Amino acid sequence: MSERLNIVDHNQLFRQDKYVRQREEKRAFEAPCSPEEVTATLEYTKTKEYKDKNFARTAVVVNPAKACQPLGAVMAALGFEKTLPFIHGSQGCTAYFRSHLARHFKEPVPAVSTSMTEDAAVFGGMRNLIDGIENCIALYQPEMIAVCTTCMAEVIGDDLSAFLANARQEGALPEDMPVPFANTPSFSGSHITGYDAMLRSVLETLYNKSGRTPQPGHELKLNVLLGFDGYTGNFAEMRRMLGMFGATYTILGDHSSNFDSGATGEYSYYYGGTPLEDVPKAADAAGTLAIQQYSLRKTLGYMKQTWGQQVFSISTPLGIRATDRLLEEISRLSGREIPEALKQERARIVDAMMDSHAYLHGKRVAMAGDPDMLIGLIGFCLELGMEPVHIVCSNGDRKFEKEAELLLKSSPYGAEATVHSGQDLWHMRSLLFQDPVDLAIGSSHLKFAAKEAKIPLLRVGFPIFDRHHLHRYPIIGYQGALNLLTQFVNTVLDVMEEQAPDHSFDLVR
Amino acid sequence: MEPAVSNGRLEVSCGKKIPKSTPCPRPVPGEASGGCSFDGAQITLIPIADAAHLVHGPIACLGNSWESRGSLSSGPELSAYGFTTDLGEQDIIFGSEQKLHESIRYIVSRFAPPAVFVYTTCVTALTGEDIEGVCKAESEQLGTPIIPVNSPGFVGSKNLGTRLAGDVLFQHIIGSTEPEQTTSHDINLIGEYNIAGEMWHIERLMQQAGMSILSRITGDGRFREVGWAHRAKANMVVCSRALLGLAVQMERKYGIPYFEGSFYGAKETSYSLRQMAYLTGDRDVERRVDKLAAREEMRLSLELEPYRKQLKGKRAVLYTGGVKSWSVITALQELGIKVVGVGTNKSTAEDVSRIADRIGDDAEYIPEGGARQILKTVRSRKADMVIAGGRNMYMALKEQIPFVDINQERHKAYAGYDGLLSLAKQLVHTLQHPVWELTAKLAPWEEETEFAD
Numbered sequence: 001m002s003e004r005l006n007i008v009d010h011n012q013l014f015r016q017d018k019y020v021r022q023r024e025e026k027r028a029f030e031a032p033c034s035p036e037e038v039t040a041t042l043e044y045t046k047t048k049e050y051k052d053k054n055f056a057r058t059a060v061v062v063n064p065a066k067a068c069q070p071l072g073a074v075m076a077a078l079g080f081e082k083t084l085p086f087i088h089g090s091q092g093c094t095a096y097f098r099s100h101l102a103r104h105f106k107e108p109v110p111a112v113s114t115s116m117t118e119d120a121a122v123f124g125g126m127r128n129l130i131d132g133i134e135n136c137i138a139l140y141q142p143e144m145i146a147v148c149t150t151c152m153a154e155v156i157g158d159d160l161s162a163f164l165a166n167a168r169q170e171g172a173l174p175e176d177m178p179v180p181f182a183n184t185p186s187f188s189g190s191h192i193t194g195y196d197a198m199l200r201s202v203l204e205t206l207y208n209k210s211g212r213t214p215q216p217g218h219e220l221k222l223n224v225l226l227g228f229d230g231y232t233g234n235f236a237e238m239r240r241m242l243g244m245f246g247a248t249y250t251i252l253g254d255h256s257s258n259f260d261s262g263a264t265g266e267y268s269y270y271y272g273g274t275p276l277e278d279v280p281k282a283a284d285a286a287g288t289l290a291i292q293q294y295s296l297r298k299t300l301g302y303m304k305q306t307w308g309q310q311v312f313s314i315s316t317p318l319g320i321r322a323t324d325r326l327l328e329e330i331s332r333l334s335g336r337e338i339p340e341a342l343k344q345e346r347a348r349i350v351d352a353m354m355d356s357h358a359y360l361h362g363k364r365v366a367m368a369g370d371p372d373m374l375i376g377l378i379g380f381c382l383e384l385g386m387e388p389v390h391i392v393c394s395n396g397d398r399k400f401e402k403e404a405e406l407l408l409k410s411s412p413y414g415a416e417a418t419v420h421s422g423q424d425l426w427h428m429r430s431l432l433f434q435d436p437v438d439l440a441i442g443s444s445h446l447k448f449a450a451k452e453a454k455i456p457l458l459r460v461g462f463p464i465f466d467r468h469h470l471h472r473y474p475i476i477g478y479q480g481a482l483n484l485l486t487q488f489v490n491t492v493l494d495v496m497e498e499q500a501p502d503h504s505f506d507l508v509r
Numbered sequence: 510m511e512p513a514v515s516n517g518r519l520e521v522s523c524g525k526k527i528p529k530s531t532p533c534p535r536p537v538p539g540e541a542s543g544g545c546s547f548d549g550a551q552i553t554l555i556p557i558a559d560a561a562h563l564v565h566g567p568i569a570c571l572g573n574s575w576e577s578r579g580s581l582s583s584g585p586e587l588s589a590y591g592f593t594t595d596l597g598e599q600d601i602i603f604g605s606e607q608k609l610h611e612s613i614r615y616i617v618s619r620f621a622p623p624a625v626f627v628y629t630t631c632v633t634a635l636t637g638e639d640i641e642g643v644c645k646a647e648s649e650q651l652g653t654p655i656i657p658v659n660s661p662g663f664v665g666s667k668n669l670g671t672r673l674a675g676d677v678l679f680q681h682i683i684g685s686t687e688p689e690q691t692t693s694h695d696i697n698l699i700g701e702y703n704i705a706g707e708m709w710h711i712e713r714l715m716q717q718a719g720m721s722i723l724s725r726i727t728g729d730g731r732f733r734e735v736g737w738a739h740r741a742k743a744n745m746v747v748c749s750r751a752l753l754g755l756a757v758q759m760e761r762k763y764g765i766p767y768f769e770g771s772f773y774g775a776k777e778t779s780y781s782l783r784q785m786a787y788l789t790g791d792r793d794v795e796r797r798v799d800k801l802a803a804r805e806e807m808r809l810s811l812e813l814e815p816y817r818k819q820l821k822g823k824r825a826v827l828y829t830g831g832v833k834s835w836s837v838i839t840a841l842q843e844l845g846i847k848v849v850g851v852g853t854n855k856s857t858a859e860d861v862s863r864i865a866d867r868i869g870d871d872a873e874y875i876p877e878g879g880a881r882q883i884l885k886t887v888r889s890r891k892a893d894m895v896i897a898g899g900r901n902m903y904m905a906l907k908e909q910i911p912f913v914d915i916n917q918e919r920h921k922a923y924a925g926y927d928g929l930l931s932l933a934k935q936l937v938h939t940l941q942h943p944v945w946e947l948t949a950k951l952a953p954w955e956e957e958t959e960f961a962d
Contacts, residue, residue, distance in 0.1 A: 023584070059610075060592055063590060095548065117663050118665075129538070135538060135540060139539065151566070262907075266908060267884060
């Protein structure tokens with residue numbers, strides 16, 4: 001069918017002669033320097049001298065690998081049933097959050113803005129907030145509105161707590177509607193801190209509203225937190241594992257259904273999420289299990305302090321050992337044995353790792369991403385005999401650096417690694433040229449540096465804009481390890497095959 | 510029949526009538542909203558491919574938006590880099606002008622761009638950074654134009670930002686350089702962003718008719734090239750809503766006549782080329798355009814034949830902004846598609862009257878956004894497809910409605926004669942996909958079973 005239609009996309013179209021010629025002709029206007037000079041300069045940017053200059057840079061960020069707080073807050077809000085993310089600030093931010101998340105998940109993203117303009121900047125955004133609440137309730141009928149701020153509202157110092165009280169007084173906001181709110185200026189932290197702030201606020205708001213007193217350990221239930229997680233498949237995998245234990249649990253902040261709904265023929269604003277009434281009950285659980293740490297600091301702190309919860313948290317459990325630890329902890333908290341089926345699964349995945357080990361062993365890798373993801377990736381790479389070399393974490397801090405360094409020291413494969421927190425993808429580019437590696441691991445944003453360095457990019461993390469469905473496959477647990485292993489080894493094989501001389505273009509690998 | 514707008518446009522251009530400038534509508538709090546002025550300004554200026562674009566603000570504005578435009582460049586790619594000052598709390602409290610100075614110097618010394626655009630954001634506008642002062646000082650110091658773009662998000666909508674970017678072009682850039690040579694057939698394209706390479710199609714058509722583009726404003730544009738736009742013989746405003754003001758200003762200051770036109774659909778394309786040729790004042794060029802249009806329309810009509818057959822009588826809901834709201838209608842009508850619903854939320858009063866000229870009262874007008882409204886129209890008017898931008902795509906797919914992306918992220922060029930063919934193919938392609946057979950039927954277990962006696 002498509003052959004008959006002879007559909008040519010722009011890539012092929014613009015390789016046609018006439019377009020190539022057109023481009024050549026246009027050079028006259030745009031190239032004040034010679035091709036030799038261009039090549040020479042390009043080569044210069046790959047030198048050590050340039051790298052030093054690049055790393056001496058303090059003021060400007062070139063190609064960042066992080067997003068801002070309210071983006072994370074929107075994701076946290078969508079982890080709860082019939083909850084509308086409501087962003088207090090000027091309208092553009094909201095449009096960005098919606099398209100950013102939509103491009104990653106390929107799903108519609110409900111979120112509204114108070115659309116502050118100049119007058120709000122001068123007189124404060126209270127009117128916008130109150131009118132906005134009234135409008136969005138009428139239009140979208142949420143059961144909870146999760147309000148976060150943008151930097152604009154923070155700079156003028158809008159007082160959300162007072163504004164919301166006024167909204168209730170005016171009757172714009174029904175007395176019984178929960179409205180958690182979080183201050184999420186983008187001039188501090190990143191999307192993971194915003195996620196944390198909003199999740200904490202949701203838990204606190206719903207809990208306080210219930211008027212209960214916590215009875216930790218009263219129920220033999222687990223609380224499970226996945227954090228800022230771009231993989232809807234991770235939620236399914238977590239449920240599958242807990243189900244195999246026969247554990248009862250509450251996932252606090254489950255955005256998987258909102259970001260992975262079916263094409264049923266009827267569009268809805270809300271597809272699922274943690275039921276609101278489950279939140280107060282969660283305070284009575286036997287313990288809390290979190291598979292991210294850096295994106296859940298405040299939330300876990302709140303659960304420990306106010307709910308008196310027993311909390312266990314690790315970074316994204318990628319690979320065998322991290323999953324082992326996770327399962328041991330589920331076993332301890334739930335009082336149930338690790339199921340036989342999971343033990344068998346582990347053996348099978350270890351077998352798969354052995355099948356593939358020859359192709360991954362000794363591969364040098366560079367990686368960029370969020371701190372929790374990177375800790376998991378470092379651990380998994382070390383297990384695979386891959387050597388993490390450059391680790392860039394735009395939103396990492398001292399604690400992350402220490403943890404990463406400690407983990408790297410635990411294996412001879414980590415000996416060469418350097419950890420760069422607070423750096424960006426332009427730093428990464430210098431690292432790739434000065435100390436070349438075989439593979440890069442990270443979000444879609446890393447593809448440009450990887451292409452220049454002529455190495456394949458293994459897409460892991462957030463955001464992934466340019467590949468479909470990766471987020472539907474879990475990367476946590478043994479099953480996740482297998483998925484990542486499959487992605488890694490087959491990419492390596494693809495590259496080998498592309499580069500193979502005829503005599504080693506083998507059928508069996 | 511000539512499109513009804515032509516007379517009106519010409520009068521405007523001849524100075525008889527100043528177009529009414531209605532303020533951009535204010536966004537309503539609590540609704541799902543579109544982009545902000547900062548976004549609009551970026552959209553207009555980022556296609557200037559050899560310049561560096563530095564966002565002065567916290568991470569939000571750049572961190573969530575860089576590398577997401579479909580404007581193609583035939584050469585330099587510096588504008589695809591994400592530069593930001595990534596302000597933190599300390600910067601907000603103590604000021605960040607020093608950081609901006611350093612950032613500009615770093616970019617100029619390492620990337621040697623012909624110019625740096627520095628974008629104000631909500632935060633730096635509120636804290637009162639003297640961005641113009643910094644830019645001026647650094648321009649003088651470095652000998653590179655450093656251009657302040659004062660369009661923080663809170664001043665209003667995306668459209669307003671585009672207008673403000675037009676002001677920046679007019680005040681700081683146009684008239685700053687001189688072309689090496691000019692001809693009497695030099696045209697500027699204004700508001701054409703080279704999405705999926707559309708501008709290149711148009712350029713080829715113009716060349717065939719003996720006209721050339723003097724300045725691309727701004728799709729596949731170069732900084733110096735925009736600077737000599739004041740030497741053109743005529744301006745064509747391709748996206749009217751946003752940059753019409755620029756054309757008006759250029760007419761007043763440089764006496765360059767302008768017209769509004771579109772390249773969506775064969776008729777509009779021919780009309781636009783004719784209008785250009787008319788404004789060059791060269792009879793020979795006009796004759797060449799006539800020949801070209803006749804030849805292309807004939808060829809196209811033959812090539813479109815099989816697609817027209819498949820598209821005839823199909824019904825579409827069109828939800829797109831500004832100029833596309835009316836110009837795409839023509840294109841769809843040429844393919845035999847009936848537009849049964851059309852979004853007007855980003856259209857001017859003039860745009861709306863052009864929509865009315867084309868479809869009359871036959872279609873539903875959707876003034877306000879929101880998925881529900883679009884879907885309601887699709888259902889009530891029994892539409893076969895939605896033609897809109899990416900933000901509405903997934904919503905349509907949830908409802909199992911065939912969807913064609915017409916906005917900035919698409920990878921197909923729909924402008925010009927070949928573009929219409931490409932659009933026809935895309936529409937047929939979309940409508941014929943076997944997945945619609947799946948969605949048209951219930952799953953077997955949902956069907957009511959008829960039991961035989």
